[in-house]
Amino acid sequence: MSKTLSGVIAAIATPIDDGGAPDLKRAIKLARSLLDNGCDGLNVLGTTGEATSFSLNERKAVMSAYKTEGLPLDRLMVGTGAAAASDAVALTRHAAELGFAGALVLPPFYYKGVPDDGLVAYIDTLVQATANRPIPIYLYHFPAMSGLPWHVTLIKRLLEEFPTRIVGLKDSSGDMAYARSAAAIARDFAVFPSTEAALLEARKGDFAGCISATANLNPDLCARAWRAGDASALDAAVAIRKLFDGKPLVSGVKALLGHIYGDPALARVKPPLAAFSAADSAAVFAGHDAVRAKRVA
Numbered sequence: 001m002s003k004t005l006s007g008v009i010a011a012i013a014t015p016i017d018d019g020g021a022p023d024l025k026r027a028i029k030l031a032r033s034l035l036d037n038g039c040d041g042l043n044v045l046g047t048t049g050e051a052t053s054f055s056l057n058e059r060k061a062v063m064s065a066y067k068t069e070g071l072p073l074d075r076l077m078v079g080t081g082a083a084a085a086s087d088a089v090a091l092t093r094h095a096a097e098l099g100f101a102g103a104l105v106l107p108p109f110y111y112k113g114v115p116d117d118g119l120v121a122y123i124d125t126l127v128q129a130t131a132n133r134p135i136p137i138y139l140y141h142f143p144a145m146s147g148l149p150w151h152v153t154l155i156k157r158l159l160e161e162f163p164t165r166i167v168g169l170k171d172s173s174g175d176m177a178y179a180r181s182a183a184a185i186a187r188d189f190a191v192f193p194s195t196e197a198a199l200l201e202a203r204k205g206d207f208a209g210c211i212s213a214t215a216n217l218n219p220d221l222c223a224r225a226w227r228a229g230d231a232s233a234l235d236a237a238v239a240i241r242k243l244f245d246g247k248p249l250v251s252g253v254k255a256l257l258g259h260i261y262g263d264p265a266l267a268r269v270k271p272p273l274a275a276f277s278a279a280d281s282a283a284v285f286a287g288h289d290a291v292r293a294k295r296v297a
Contacts, residue, residue: 004136004167004168004188004190004208005040005075005077005101005102005168005190005208005209006041006208006209007039007040007041007208007209008038008040008041008196008212008219008222008223008226009040009041009043009077009192009209009210009211009212009215010034010039010042010043010211010212010215010216010219011043011046011047011048011049011215011216012027012030012031012034012042012043012044012046012048012049012216013030013048013049013050013213013250013253013254013257013266014045014049014050014054014062015027015266016050016268016269016270017265017268018265018268020270020271021058022061022062023268024061024062026263026265026266027062027065027066028065028066028069028071030216030257030261030266031044031066032071033261034216034219035071035072035075037219037220038221038222038224039215039219039222040075040209040223040226041075041077041101042075042076043078043079043104043170043211044062044076044077044079044100045059045062045063045078045079046079046104046140046170047079047142047172047213047250048213048216048249048250049079050250050269050270050273051079052082053270053271053272053273054270056090059091060090060091060094063078063095063098063100064094066098067098067099073098073099073100073101074101075101076100076101077100077101077102077103077104078091078095078100078103079106080092080094080095080105080126081104081105081106081107081108082106082108083108083109083110084108085108085122085125085126088105088108088125088126089125089126089129089130091103092105092126092129092130092137093129093133095135096134096135097133101136102136102137102138102167102168103126103136103137103138104138104139104140104170105123105126105137105138105139106142106146107119107122107140107148107149107150108122108148109146109147109148112147112148114148116154116157119148119150119154120154120157120158120161123137123158123162123166124161127162134164134165136168137162137165137167138167138168138169138190138192139155139158139166139168139169139170140169140172141170141171141173141178141182142170142172142173143173144172144173150169152178152181152182152185155169155185155189156185159185159186166189167189167190168189168190168192168208169182169189169190169191170192170194171191171193171194172194174194176193176198179191179193179198179207180206183206183207190207191208192208192209192210192211193207193210194210194211194212194213195210195212195214195238195241196212196214196218196221196222196225196234196237196238196241197234197238197241198210199222199225199226200225200229200231200234202226203226203229209226210222212241213249213250213253214237214240214244214253216253216257217240217253217256217257217260217288218237218240220233221233221234221237221240221295222234222237225237236291236295239287240287240288240291243256243283243284243287244284247276247280247284248273248274248276248280250269250273251267251273251274251275251276252276252280252284254266254267254268254269254276255267255276255280255281255284255285256284256288259281259285259288260288
């Protein structure tokens with residue numbers, strides 16, 4: 001299996017073409033830019049990547065494009081969770097065959113309140129289906145969206161049953177007490193909070209790094225915080241993240257990407273998401289530019 005990922009990982013946005021399909025050319029360009037400007041890795045086709053808004057074939061096409069265009073797949077994890085176990089199997093197998101460093105797996109999110117036995121069976125299905133190419137599995141904890149938690153007792157059970165396959169967790173709950181409890185399960189269990197605000201804590205060894213939507217926008221600042229413990233860089237990165245408080249995060253990140261790269265097409269989102277409003281865009285663009293100007297000064 002691949003080495004466990006660590007450091008600053010951007011939950012990369014998926015550019016969309018004018019027909020509503022993934023814009024593969026822009027996707028590759030953005031990925032290269034993030035990897036060249038501070039990101040240790042990328043989380044492809046996560047929530048920020050609008051994965052669950054794409055078809056199975058569209059998700060496979062995005063994954064294949066990263067391989068075809070020579071991106072360093074040993075630095076990339078990819079979201080393969082789905083409501084249907086067979087879809088999750090197809091995506092996880094594809095990720096394994098291409099050589100991605102890990103599969104980030106949401107629980108099957110339609111049925112709520114299912115027993116732990118059902119979630120263990122779901123993971124067992126993925127593990128058995130990829131036994132010939134044992135891609136590392138990272139659990140994706142985002143109960144506000146999925147309605148199902150990877151709670152600590154369940155994680156312990158999964159690690160006992162699949163000790164060589166379950167390697168880490170992305171925690172998008174915002175509950176740092178939960179993140180610390182998950183990280184304490186095992187020394188080599190890699191936990192990634194979803195905010196760059198945790199990077200200095202991660203440097204102490206508490207976490208493996210962060211997987212953040214806003215690392216699309218501030219990879220250089222996050223890198224300085226992670227690699228050098230630069231508190232002022234982290235403050236600037238967090239200030240950019242806070243621009244989205246109370247606003248739609250995914251459409252906001254994509255709008256600001258369009259501003260940063262001078263390419264409004266990067267702001268396109270897939271239904272059911274809607275475009276970031278003009279008023280919110282103006283406020284976020286001004287706030288971002290002010291943070292950057294202050295850093296330069």
